[in-house]
Amino acid sequence: MAILAQTPPMGFNTWNTFGENISEQMLMEITDVIVEQGYRDAGYKYVVIDDCWLLRERDEDGNLVPDPAKFPHGMKYVADYIHSKGLKFGMYSCAGVRTCAGYPSSFDHEFQDARLFASWGVDFLKYDFCNFPKYANCKHRYLTMAQALRASGRDILFSACNWGVEEPWNWMRSIGAHMYRSTWDIFDNFPSTVGIMNNQFNNFNANAAGCFNDMDMLTVGMNGQGNVANSENCNTYTEYELQFAYWCFCGAPLMMGADLRKVGDEYRTLMQNKELIRLNQDAECRPPYRVREDNGYHVFIRHLADGEFALGIFNLCDNTRTAECIFAEMGIPVGSGVKVALTDVMTGEEIAPKRDDHYPQVPAHSFKIYRAKCVMA
Ligand code: GAL
DSSP, X not given: OOOXXXXXXXXXXXXXXXXXXXXXXXXXXXXXXXXXXXXXXXXXXXXXXXXXXXXXXXXXXXXXXXXTTTOXXXXXXXXXXXXXXXXXXXXEEESSSBOTTSOBOOTTOHHHHHHHHHHHTOOEEEEEOTTOOTTSOHHHHHHHHHHHHHTTTSOOEEEEEOTTTTOGGGTHHHHTOSEEEOSOOOOSSHHHHHHHHHHHTTTTTTOBTTBEEEOOOOOTTOTTOSTTOOXXXXXXXXXXXHHHHHHHHHTOOEEEOSOTTTOOHHHHHHHTOHHHHHHHTOTTOOOOEEEEEETTEEEEEEEOTTSOEEEEEEEOSSSOEEOOEEGGGGTOOGGGOOEEEEEETTTOOEEEEESSEEOOEEOTXXXXXXEXXXXXX
């Protein structure tokens, strides 16, 4: 078996934009865009179908059946196409008796469904938590699917999605998941992004190679269009930039949710930002550590594999803040005489080595991220 998810998984998922309006053709077009517009080369590799891909009932052998109106050539055909483009294919099922949208799901069919997915060439399974029987045990059922996937004969990344029930950061890694949702669903507006950020600050401690805390799919570039969006209150460009930067900084999986056929150049450039993705994919996979919170702005550091550290300031307030970044709070006491050299990852601006502190102005709903290193006096 290959070792999966050595760094946070990256890809695309249909739910945020398409909801139940999914089809073979749309998926193949998105696949083409991922290749032709540089997303694959930037690191995105999983093309994932979410809920609503199947018929309302299993067949006489008890197998799940793709909806022929949406997927006329079946799932292997889609998988083959995605694989032919050098990408990986993701599917969706649910630990309950029905998916959230009411389709059959994998409760008590785990091994059968995992074998079927493997026979289609599936590389990734998102596994939801709707309609879960009251008498059943959540941890045990995610464990059962993990075993089923591992016994399926294919390397299938296990993307658990139980919305944070029973503190998954304490057990999803050990039952065998590669990533786990620990929040409710994201919507394409700033309060939703902030709500997720605010309840996630402490949930990254279990992040390490092999299993990652998932803050849900990105809404970057949706611009109020699609299943989880509303054109009246969508994010601004600055807010999308903050979302992408925060997901990257934390080492969260990066699953794009916008219609990639339509996103504007500025969003494509943002989601392919090399420095942010480099942070996200850092080989040491360390979680961020918060050193300061001051009425809505947050200062984090994150140690990196090359011995540098990232300094991230995220301003969730509605006004510009002067962020107090005090090096002593980051473990670099004044008395050490050590200076810190900073490079702004978005602009490339280098700030000459400083002692004691750095007080950047951070506009409303925006951020600053620096690569930082200690310079011995
Ligand atoms: C939710 C899940 C969403 C999406 C949806 C599909 O439970 O959190 O990400 O998968 O179900 O019905």
